[in-house]
Structures are given as C-alpha cells and as structure tokens.
Amino acid sequence: MEADILVVDDQPGIRLLLKDLLTNEGHRVLTAKTGKEALDLIYSHSFDLIFIDYKLPGLDGFNVLKKLEGKNRNIPAILMSGMVLPGEETMQLKNVIAVIAKPFNVYNIVEIVRSATR
Template sequence: MKKILIVDDQPGIRLLLTDILSSEGYQIMTAATGKEALDKIYSNTFDLIILDYNIPIIDGEKLLETLEKENKEVATIVISGLVEKIMDKVEQSKLVRKVIAKPFNISDFRLQVHSVLTETD
C-alpha cells in the first residue's frame, strides 16, 4: 500500500484530500506545518508528499531544500494558489514531479496522484 503525506495548513483541504486518496486505497498521514511534516518524514517512509507551498513555520520551499540536503528522495506534488509566482523555484527541485494550481478539479487531481505514484514504481 502506497503511503502519502498531505501537508496543508487548511484543515478542509487536508480532510478532502484524505477522503479522496484513502478511498483510492492509499494510506494517508497529514501535517499542518512544515515542521510537523519533517517530523513525520523522519519517522516514516512515504511514496509521495502532497505539499501546499505556503505553509507556516517551515514553508514549502524550505521543506524541499531540507529534504534535498538530507537526500530524502520522495516524489512531491506541490499545490498552490500562486503557481505563477513559485514555478521558477519549484522547477529547481528534483523532488517535485507536478505542480497543481488551487482550486483543482478532483478527478484531475486523482489522476495526477496516480500517475506520479506509477512513475515511482
């Protein structure tokens, strides 16, 4: 079973994505901040991280930098309401497989997640 970490400071988004992805058969953990995400990444193994770029304490950019420095190879999908502003930074990360703009279409989102997880097999 594939394990996914959802990192978003909005409880509604965490709940929505958990519902969608657990119904697809994935095992889900969530984090509300970058610090909480790092703690979970250090104590678990994930196949995919779904990362809101604009999160408190440690933002998405810093989180990705930290994972790269520590050679934590985890496929990441970045979700953001400000895709145009972050594209340059995000494209530099070797962990980021896709960037999805908020608000997103649920069926498209499900397909994107599936395609990234299939690539990592």
C-alpha cells in the same frame, strides 16, 4: 498500487478532502498542518508521495522540500498553491513532479497520484 502519502496543508478542509479522496483510492494517508510537523513525520515514516502547500506558516513547502533534497530524501512531491504559482526555482527541486493550483480538480489529483505511484 497502494501508496503511503503525506498531505501537508494549513487548511483543515484541504487536508480532509485529500485524505478522504486518497484513502478512497486505496492509499494510506497521514496529514500535517506545518512544515515542521511534516519533517517530523517524514523522518519517522516512509512515504511514497507528498502533497505540500507552497505557503505554510513558518517553514514553507519550498523549504521543506529543499531540506529533504539536502538530506537526499528524494520523495516525489506535488506542490500546491492557492495564491502565487511558484517560480522557476521550485521546478529545479528534483523531487517536485507537479505544481497544481488551488482550487484543484479532484479528477486531476487522482490521475497525478495514479501516474506517480505506478
């Protein structure tokens, strides 16, 4: 199924890799490099899935998802982390469907997206 996906990461290489991978899978992908930029896009577009980095400058991924939950915007989210795997408080967010460590396996990404967009 074709999905609208938002990729949020401050690293250009990660944004490009995920955009190319997901576009090749038939999805429509927008990207953001900050939490504020992500919220602006979420409030102006409709997304089926969000990939978001845990550690973002300024407003981090956890707090972006917490804000969405507070506004009842329960978009399924995949939290990415390159340093520290998020604690238990993260898994209590309703919209987090997976937490993945960077660097990640692209085949795992494809499987997670297929499962989430069925």
